Amino acid sequence: MSPAGPAGAPHDAAGDELPDDPRVGDFDLGEVPSARSIRRFTAQAARAKAGASLGSLLTDVYTAVTSVVISVLIVLGVVQQLGSALPAAPPARAPGGLSLPALVALVLLAAAGALLSTAGRLGPVGAEGAQAAWWLPLPVDRRGLLRPSARRVPLVAALAGASVVVVLEAGLLARTGADLLRAGLLGACLAGVVVLVAALAQTRGVPRRGIALAGDVVLVAAPVLAALVVLTGRTPTALPSPSWLVVAGAAVTAAVLATAVDRRLGVLPGRTLREGGSVATQAVGAVVSLDSRELGRALTGGVAPSLRRRVSRLRTARGPATALVTADLVVLRRSLRHVVQLVVAAGLPVLATAVPQLASTVGILVAVLAGGWMAASASAEGARWAEMAPVLDRLLPLGHRTVRRLRMVVPGVVAVIWSVVAFTAVGSWAGATQDWLMLGVVAAPVWAAAAVRAAYRPAPRWDKPLVATPAGALPTGVLTVIARGPDLVAFCLLPLWIAIGLGTVSTLMVTAQVWLSVIAVMIASSTAEKGWMERMLDDQEQRKGAGA
Structure with missing residues (x-):
């Protein structure tokens, strides 16, 4: 070690005082920036690097909104044409039949199960690769960093849920006016509730595989209930129109769940956030590149267990041909x-x-x-x-x-x-x-x-x-x-x-x-x-x- 003088400053072997290391400066630590300011700085830096102007951003937003609206209107028109072309229900339904309103209810139940399963496979709260590398190690409030990610998936699910409900209600059940508006709002709130339930389960430490399994159970319950309705012969002839009180209750439930999820964002471990962000990034990339195979691999491989308790002996593999078929099985x-x-x-x-x-x-x-x-x-x-x-x-x-x-x-x-x-x-x-x-x-x-x-x-x-x-x-x-x-x-x-x-x-x-x-x-x-x-x-x- 180098000897030190009386003042404690570092000296060389001859006793001369060494100059200060230029890599270590004397500076005062300022206040730790807030999570919101870090998000703003990151967004500004990304926009500066991308070179995109405000006009191009507005053009992209306008194109996306227009495409979504046109797609919904086209699907709605097709479903309405199919609905008008369907024959009227017989006055005396044969035993074991299934009414059209019951089918719509079962389709909505299956859609809720598929949404819960997809939300569980995607996270639904996660941090992408760059965000996980730069944001998570920072000594700031993690809730502020994860709030945009926690809001994005429920909002997209609410938009999709409203679109599906409006298409089914208007196309198959021929509802219009205030009834259709209330049904659309209720569908948006319930879709948001499903995703928020998955997010709350994620903050409670429930593995993504368990959330996806719960969604798959709900999805399978739809055809099982349909079979029970057909066997019993008790099928509803109409679906009740939701009231404003029911819509308000669903909205309050969604707000309560959103508050509970927001309060627990800080306890999410970094590993869970990285895994969810990785799967979501892979899924978005597959959608943008029009590769349904990669999308399926993202949804399937994201919840695959790393270890298996039971090992298959693969007794059907007796040669190259049977080995290939056994692998597919x-x-x-x-x-x-x-x-x-x-x-x-x-x-x-x-x-x-x-x-x-x-x-x-x-x-x-x-x-x-x-x-x-x-x-x-x-x-x-x-x-x-x-x-x-x-x-x-x-x-x-x-x-x-x-x-x-x-x-x-x-x-x-x-x-x-x-x-x-x-x-x-x-x-x-x-x-x-x-x-x-x-x-x-x-x-x-x-x-x-x-x-x-x-x-x-x-x-x-x-x-x-x-x-x-x-x-x-x-x-x-x-x-x-x-x-x-x-x-x-x-x-x-x-x-x-x-x-x-x-x-x-x-x-x-x-x-x-x-x-x-x-x-x-x-x-x-x-x-x-x-x-x-x-x-x-x-x-x-x-x-x-x-x-x-």
Whole structure:
């Protein structure tokens, strides 16, 4: 150590006094800035770095608001047209039926469960990467830093809840005026309450997996209640219009929950905030980049347990092919969200046939389309994970086409089971149940091929020229990429759509469906990322270049 003089100042070996270290200055610590001032400073710095003007900000806000309003009006118009096209309820409803108001109530219950599950998977209070790195270690009140994040998700949920309730009430129940206004306000308040309950549970230390599980239970309760209503035959004929007192009570409940959440923001641990912010950032990035696969991975992987108490022996893995199929089965079994999705998908055609107003050609067609795609998409989770991390696809001694076909096994089995449930109900509605079951079973490979084709679709080319749309700037050809998968459902299931439209099944339809199912499997087995037309144009350009 260097010797020190009488005054305690540092000296060198010769006894001379050393100069002060320029890296350590004598300064007075000022007052710690408030959390609000830190947020303002961060926002100002971000705006300065971005170079965006006030005019561009107002333009973006105007475009976003206009897009939302136009989308809600379009959906409302479509639902109103469907509602006016539905036949009137019979005066004497058959036993075991389900009224349209009861169906609306069950749909709202399922939406509340889905909202709670999504809120639990997203956090709902979290801090993004930059915020977690710069804000959380600061010696300031954490409540002030987290208030914008705690308000954002409930407000978005309230807007979405009001839109859904208004569309259902105005489109299916034909409510207008003050009744529709009260229903919309009540939907906004209840949606905010659901998210605030999830946030309060988060501040109490409840893990996000538990909150998501509670939402999944509520979601499954909707089809279970529908089945009970159908079996008992006691279905309400109308939904009571909410009064202003009920709306005020819901608003007061939301305000009380918001106050309770705000008071407990300071006790949230940094790890929980970082995890929630990471999942939310991944989900927002997936939505902006139009990648539904990444969105599903964010919602599923965010609540996956890090440790498992039970280890599966994987006894069905006897070789490369069975190992790949077993891996897909394990992924589906461990994803509770997709299991719940399968239950809901199986109930959609059954509910459509149980509601007299929906038991029509249009209602059955929409229910079969939505339920089939939901079931196929849920069962192809293994293929979506393999598209991101093709570990088994590269390690196993299997060809690329063989891998694609093996990935269709689990979705194909799920599609067959779903077809048995769905087309039993459709057959009871249209008659000749065995014919409908045969048509549904031979159409199952199309659902599996479409799901695998969508899972392995390439990402949009953001380096291509952008096209201005109401949803923002999108690259050219993005619709072609998004349509990979649904295109097989649209074209290779034409015999099924024609059969539902005519209300009958013929031998020609079944035969045509068999051939189209084979074609769908062959198309989904291809590993070419470009379409047939693009490949033809590329071949012509290469030939011209070789000739020159």
